[in-house]
Amino acid sequence: MNDLCIDVHHLNKHFGHHHAVKDFSLQVARGEIYGFLGPNGSGKTTSIRMMCGLITPDSGSGHCLGMDIFTQREAIKRRIGYMTQHFSMWENLTIRENLLFIARLHNLQQRRERVARTLAELGLESRQHQLAGALSGGWKQRMALAACMLHQPSLLFLDEPTAGVDPKARREFWHTLHQLSEEGVSILVSTHYMDEAERCHKVAYLSYGHLLANGTIPSIIQALNLTTMRITGAGLPALENRLQPFPVVEQTVIFGNNLFVTSRDEAQLTALITAVTGGSYAIAKVDTNLEDAFTWLMKNHDEKINN
Ligand SMILES: Nc1ncnc2c1ncn2[C@@H]1O[C@H](COP(=O)(O)OP(=O)(O)OP(=O)(O)O)[C@@H](O)[C@H]1O
Known part of the structure; x- marks a missing residue:
């Protein structure tokens, strides 16, 4: 495997007659935080879902964590973490109970240890006994991040993780993302917030399914x-x-x-x-x-x- 955790070329996806993603190519290096921007409906979620093996592209080629996105989709899904826009949780369970339940659903070994470690890593220890339904938006997002990190993935796909979260909680969330990146976790994160784009190592911009620009912010502007x-x-x-x-x-x-x-x-x-x-x-x-x-x-x- 080379140093790229995502390496996809010329991906296309149609939904009926609608060409949702057009000739999409992207390379993401290990440990990089890659921002994914574009108007509503521009194809961000569809591109993410193709890269992480959830849907099959109509054409193109590519690898995610060294695995083929056409033929090794199940293996990819086991190795990545994916935080969707609308994650679900059990409101009448505590944070810790939610995480234990998810660990059991995924048939993970040493569940208690994994949950304890993830709670500590994401700064959730003091809240672990709080009911999920009573959490503010920022803590809910943090719990969702914890849920997709229980199996210690080295690549995270986060689809608008901070939508509707207040600025202080967003800052704290991004602090955690930078810590994870320091530890070698690669992160592809979609967002509509420009200040969040500026926190990324690189960004990609989509419009009507076309990738219009990607790279470091100074290189794009220049x-x-x-x-x-x-x-x-x-x-x-x-x-x-x-x-x-x-x-x-x-x-x-x-x-x-x-x-x-x-x-x-x-x-x-x-x-x-x-x-x-x-x-x-x-x-x-x-x-x-x-x-x-x-x-x-x-x-x-x-x-x-x-x-
Ligand atoms: N399963 C599907 N069936 C039909 N059309 C779909 C499907 N998924 C996405 N689309 C369409 O494909 C286009 C791209 O959608 P996508 O969700 O990838 O955009 P997005 O950039 O993530 O948007 P947002 O910022 O609103 O989340 C949209 O026109 C959407 O309606």
């Missing part, structure tokens, strides 16, 4: 060659309306007292902003961020599809 200017002052919605019709303006967005304008041509954008604002605003060039990059990728892809 490849797009976008310039972003920040304009600070009053009357920003009106200014935004005036700037948007110019073809040199790729996209605009207001955050508080700042209007961010993104373009592929820095010189033309600077000239336009100077002409339109007439020197009455504070203007500065800023780094293009990941959200700008993904928004641009999606817009550009939409335009290509519609033309």
